[in-house]
Structures are given as structure tokens and as C-alpha cells.
Amino acid sequence: MTFRGCARGRLWDTHSPVNQRQGLSAYRADPANPQVATSDRRTHSITVPKGIQMAELHKNLINGEWVGSDGVENINPSNTAEVVGLYARANAEETKQAIAAAKAVFPAWSRSGILERHAILSKASQEILARKAELGELLSREEGKTLPEGIGEVTRAAQIFDFFAGEVLRLAGEVLPSVRPGVGVEITREPIGVVGIITP
Secondary structure, eight states: OBOOEEETTEEEOTTOHHHHHTTOOOEEEETTEEEEEEESSOSOEEEOOTTOOTTOEEOEEETTEEEOOOEEEEEETTEEEEEEEEEEOOOHHHHHHHHHHHHHHHHHHHHSOHHHHHHHHHHHHHHHHHTHHHHHHHHHHHHTOOHHHHHHHHHHHHHHHHHHHHHHHTOOOEEEEOSSTTOEEEEOOOOOOOOOOOOO
């Protein structure tokens, strides 16, 4: 029985002439253990978890639920034969749902204390750092970067979260003189609401 496998995130079929020309190993299921696939050209084996989805669509998280049906392949620029993953593209209606969900929780977030916000941002920083090798490799494949550069960029992202976690505790305003006698000007910083951001 031929096993349809995944090499470094790319789905491939051992029957494909293209994959055979590229020298990809043909993994075959082990009859003694259907969860283990052995390699024709390698001495080791790989473990295939039960219920694995070989062409899993990575969906968008909207209002606590994973949604999305229309996917697009993310291609490795440095190896265009590799599909990094299949990712959902949000349509106009899903975009509106995400905006509405963000607006719904904004009042509670705007009233949260600085320690709570600090904890959330700090936890995000720690999680990114703990997974910097994994995320760095994924980023390198997605953008065609060298591995050290990918890991470095992930580390920098964690540092940015950590910096702004500290900024939460350093939140301050300003008191300025006014041009009018007996009047003071006080400047405070407050959450402004939901924003849409397009990032590279």
C-alpha cells in the first residue's frame, strides 16, 4: 500500500513522476503497525498520528470559532515546488463578522487594568520565544529566508511584545500649561477601538 506523505510541510504522492524525479522517498505503510510508515530510501521510520489531515486547511479564528472554506496555497519562494500550507482567505462577510466580534469585546478590554494587559502581552512574548525554532523554520519556508534570519525575526517579534508589555506598566500622561490663564491641559492615553491593519 503506497503512503501519501508530507515532506517538510509539502504534500506529495509517491506515484507522481515529478516527485520521483526529485528524489523524494516513497514511504509505505508498515503492515505490522498501520500508524508507522517506513521509507524505501531511508533507514528510519516516521510516525503518522491517527486522524491526521494531510491537506488540512488552516482556518481563521473569528469570535472563538475556526472558520473558512476557500483556501490558497502558500508557496516557499526559495523552493517553489514546496507548498508550506493551505490557508483560508476571508471573504467580505467573514471580515464583517471579525470586526463585529472585536467591537463586542472592546468595552471590556478598554476597562481592563494595566496588570491584566501586561500579563496578556507578556504571555504572548514568552510563547513566541518558547517556539522560536519552530516558528523561525516556518517563517523561513514561507518567505524564502535563511533559517538564522527567520529565527531572528521571530525573536524580534517576541521582544516587541515584551517591550509593549512593559509600556503598559509605564503608561503615563502629560500635564501642560494652557495659553488661557487658570486653565491646565491634561493628556491621557486610552484605547481607541477596533482598527484594521494590513501588514507585510
